[in-house]
Amino acid sequence: MTTITLDKIKTIKTLNNIAKSGMAVLKDENYKVDNEAKNPDGIVVRSYHMHDMEFNDNLKAIARAGAGVNNIPIRACAEKGIVVFNTPGANANAVKEMVLTAIMASSRNLFQGIEWVNSLKGKGEDVPKLIEEGKKQFVGREVKGKKLGVIGLGAIGALVANDALNLDMDVIGYDPYISVDTAWRLSRNIERAMSMEEVFEKADYITIHVPLTEETKGKLNAEAFQRMKPGVHLFNFSRGGLVNEDDLEVALKEGQIGKYITDFPNDRILHMENAIALPHLGASTKESEENCARMATHQLKDFLETGNIRNAVNFPNAILPYTGKRRITVFHRNVPNMVGQISSIISTRELNIAAMINKSRGDFAYTMIDIDEKVNGDVLPGIQAEINAIENVIRIRII
Ligand SMILES: NC(=O)c1ccc[n+]([C@@H]2O[C@H](COP(=O)([O-])OP(=O)(O)OC[C@H]3O[C@@H](n4cnc5c(N)ncnc54)[C@H](O)[C@@H]3O)[C@@H](O)[C@H]2O)c1
Ligand SMILES: O=C(O)[C@H](O)COP(=O)(O)O
Secondary structure (H helix, E strand, O other): OEEOOOOOOEEEEEOOOOOHHHHHHHOOOOEEEOOOOOOOOEEEEOOOOOOOOOOOOOOOEEEEOOOOOOOOOHHHHHHOOOEEEOOOOOOHHHHHHHHHHHHHHHHOOHHHHHHHHHOOOOOHHHHHHHHHHHHHHHOOOOOOOOEEEEEOOOHHHHHHHHHHHHOOOEEEEEOOOOOHHHHHHOOOOOEEOOOHHHHHHHOOEEEEOOOOOOOOOOOEOHHHHHHOOOOEEEEEOOOHHHEOHHHHHHHHHOOOEEEEEEOOOOHHHHOOOOEEEOOOOOOOOHHHHHHHHHHHHHHHHHHHHHOOEOOEOOOOOEOOOOOOOEEEEEEEEOOOOHHHHHHHHHHOOOOOEEEEEEEEEOOEEEEEEEEOOOOOOOHHHHHHHHHHOOOOEEEEEEO
16 A cells, blocks of 8 residues: 655656657646656556556556557556556547558558569569569459448447448448447448357458457457458457467468458568568557647646546546645545545544545546645644555545
């Protein structure tokens, strides 16, 4: 269990290259960006692998400038009261454009075509003739009228599905956990699949846009491939771990999968025929990098300064207008009578609670209590110590 002292300059460390306009959000006298810091208050990260890292007791939050958080031990962070944020939707347009490009490029054999043309370097005046003779090996197919299956209709999947309709594709989508907001944004012309298997069986092109979790790991495996139409093009701009590579190798060799286009190559995939590998470029546009970085640092700043949580992945969202007086924030387990115990410690000091919020998410919960005067001095350490001593409190912070 950790406690935190009041009002000091906050140190922020970055683990990846973060867009300047995002880091500019933290450029004021209350912040110091120090990438060598041993005890930062906050970390801003993209895909840096954090599972082997030790977290210092002072660390309050990790802001992932991007969508996927499988590089961060989010449960272990929750156990220490470290909030992990991501930036939902901030890079979705960049990935959508990439996926649509990949669908068209794979359909017309552009990747192999470009490679072949480059191999003609040095053939001098023969090049135009060789091209006209050789182009027949790259005859493609049009996407118009073909069926695109979209697995995962979140920020990216929904954009891909809607825009594929504008390419005159038929679209079938599957997402058992779809949010109401996303469902509203989806075109009514998208066919709703009742299972992933239905998408496998009906689609000519399949693109997957789900997070890598215990549930989704290895979902694209031999059983899935067997259900797919022979020669299907499969797009993975989500995470490599969604695919069983042993099974993929066989399916590509047998032609069951016509092409596998991925943003997450490894050495094995580079050796597979008809696997097309891209260098994790989905979110790498200036616009997307700036969107993600700004959203991440705004969320981090707001949390450090007010305790408000927006877009966390391991704690509930909790927003309480900040009055600038005293705020007590408590991370605790999601068990009964926590609010009662915390508030009685405050009321025994005859302090009045001006506002309060308590939210839970899975095993964890978060309570913020505003006191309507700026109490200081001897009172706070006592409150802090007593709340800390409550069973199932993980962390307390007084702002
Ligand atoms: N290639 C890149 O550069 C890049 C960029 C951004 C995101 N990503 C990856 O793409 C993933 C999706 O990003 P997003 O912004 O769309 O996230 P998102 O959270 O908006 O959408 C994910 C969707 O997947 C759905 N889902 C979860 N489990 C599912 C299941 N078992 N079956 C079907 N649907 C399921 C959820 O309900 C949600 O709607 C990220 O988690 C990340 O791994 C990659
Ligand atoms: O999950 C994501 O947001 C993407 O994979 C982007 O990762 P990146 O920030 O390392 O480009």
